[in-house]
Amino acid sequence: MRQPAVAGQFYPLHPEYLEKELKRCFEGMEIRERNILGAVCPHAGYVYSGKVAANVYAALPKADTYVLFGPNHTGYGSPISVSRDTWKTPLGTVDVDLELADGFLGSIVDEDELGHRYEHSIEVQLPFLQYRFDQDFRILPICMGMQDEETAIDVGELVANLVSKSGKKAVFIASSDFTHYQPAELAGEMDNEIIEAILNLDVSEIYERLYRRNASVCGYGPIAAMLTASKKLGANRAELLNYSNSGDVSGDMNAVVGYAAIIVE
Incomplete structure (x- = not known):
């Protein structure tokens, strides 16, 4: 059992308070399922990025399995x-899709629990899925320490092939925050450049802009893997649903973290 590592830190520990916080995140949003294949969601504390993430989860369709790519x-x-x-959260347990996980045998993706044990990037997505879909889904959690372009594309293609062969309905979710600890104006400018490349579904251009701007997007590998997998299964457009930064909550615009909600259809 993978125990919660950041309950009581990134989100409330007690179920009643967690449900109340999730309700706040979705406040004023219409739950309307769209034909989404992939998405980018932030993974900061809910007080900072929960409302941004909820934009994606309010539009997410019901699926058999949610493939979660997170940075290590x-x-x-x-x-x-x-x-x-x-995986356990204060709202209950979520099973891994072992059939899909079995497909990684002999690949660059290792079966390994240690990389996941203390990592928050995937964990913080689960209560959103539970809030929307109760316990009626499975997950495939993939933690990426290596995030270079070649590796990310290989992982995305591998997962897309496994999903395609299985015949299951899957949605690919990349867990990532954007620019870290820069003035809000600069963060917005840098993030706009990266987001533009994501909206163009252009993995190589994402890496080119990341390196040119020395951008501190923490989950660029998961984003690239998600885009690769989504495109392989037919995605041809992306949309930015929401963007904000930590300063919008804290009031400190001198050193913000950027958050984006992006869907791929």
Whole structure:
């Protein structure tokens, strides 16, 4: 059982308070399912980025499996790891799609729980899925320590092939924040450049702009893997639903973190 690592820090520990916080995040939003294949969601504390993330989850369709790509902030575990454990949150448990996980045998994706044990980027997405779909879904959690372009594309193509062969309905979610600890104006300018490349579904251009601007987007590999997988299964457009930064909540615009909600259809 993969125990919650950041309950009580990034989001409330007690179920009643967590449900109340999620309700606040979705406040004023219409739940309207769209034909979404992929998405980018932030992974900061709910007080900062929860409302941005809710824009994606309010539009997310029901699926058999949600493939969650998250960056590895901790440095633990294998370079690319899939978890097979059941995941626990204050709202209950979520099972991993073991049939899809079995498909990674002998690939660049290792079966490894250590990379996931203390990592928050995937965990913080789960209560949103539980709030929308109760327990009626499975997940495929993939933690990426290696995020270079070649690796990200390989992971995206591998996952898309597994999903395609399985015949299951899947949605690919990349967990990522954008620019870290820059003045709000500069962060917005840099993030706009990266987001433009994402909206163009152009993985190579994302990397070119990341390197040119020395941008501090933490989940660029997960974004590239998500785009690769989504395109392979027929996605041809993307849309920015919401963008904000931590200063919009804290009032400190001198060193913000950027958050974007993007869907791929």
